[in-house]
Amino acid sequence: MLITVNGLVLHERPAGDKGRFIDVLTQELGVAEVFVRGAKKATGKSTCVTQLFSYASFCLEQRGDLYYFQSARPIRIFYGLRENLDHLSLASYFAELVRLAVPKGRQENMILRLILNTLHYLTEKKRDERLLKPLFELRFASELGLMPDVLMCRRCMDYLPEKLVFSVAEGCFWCEECYHGEEDTSVFPMSRSGLEMIRHIVLVETDRLFHFRAGGETLDVVSRFAESFICHHLSMRPRSLEFYHSIKRNGI
Ligand SMILES: [Zn+2]
Known part of the structure; x- marks a missing residue:
């Protein structure tokens, strides 16, 4: 059976x-494993459309649970990522998160949109990667059903405290007055701007997701929180994340 x-x-x-396998995130099939025959001898065009970070309309032959590549029409190929090792390694981390965490066969329109939009802003250098990384991590977690509770202080119900601590393990926050340090050791102290940024990422409608700004201090604390949150709740620390950090540390 042929499907598109x-x-x-x-x-x-x-x-x-004989060829190679590619993992493709699709709206209809979730992450599908596709066999590409004779990739070494393939023409430039079909090699290009099946390479990493190519977004295309794929014609596949389905045999049971297996998919065989037939042809493809490119929609967008994110060439720009290859010009910057920071961006390429960050995009590889996003791709690994999706591959490891999205169940096979599950329909995934929102996660596909999220990663396509994130790669667009990363490629076009339209947003700081310090903003894109926590945005992807927290929104991705939310789409998987792991949204943190961002509503109010768990004890006194203050909606917008000046200062607070956000717990990774509990996925909720306490205002500074209510937190006594004994509940949790996985907490991140932050100001209300950090809470506002997290709220925006997990709650706002998709069209406005990338439309916000935050200062350097807020980006740093939310960035550390988001990474810790996704790794804790998925119980994994992808290798590509370590690679990304090694590049940032060494300034390659
Ligand atoms: Zn409180």
Whole structure:
């Protein structure tokens, strides 16, 4: 049976001399594993459309649970990512999160939109990566059903305290007056601007998701919180995340 799906290539790996496998995030099939025959001998056009971070309309042959690449029409290929190692490693981290956390066969329109939009802003250098990384991590967690409770202080119900501590493990916050330090050791002290940024990321409608600004201090604390939050709740720390940090540390 032949099917046509729009999808983003998240990963590629060789499969001997006969071809290679690509993992494609699609709206209809979730993450699908697709076999590309004779990739080494393929023409430039089909190699290009099946490479990492290519978004295309794929025609696939389905045999049971397996998908075989037939042809594809490119929609957008994120070439710009290859010009900047920071951006390429960050995009690879996003792709690994999706590959590891999204169940096979689940329909994934929102996560596909999220990663396409994030790659767009990263490629076009329209947003700081310090903003894009926590935005992707927290929104992705929310789309998976792991949204933190951002409503009010868990004890006194203050909606917008000046200062607060946000708990990674509990996924909720206490205002500074209500937090006595004994509940939790995975907490991040932050100001109300940090809370406002987290609220925006997890609650706002998709069209306005990328439309906000935050100061450097807020970006830093929300960034550390978001990374800790996603790794804790998915019980994993992807290798690509370590690679991203090693690049940032060494300033390659
Ligand atoms: Zn309180």
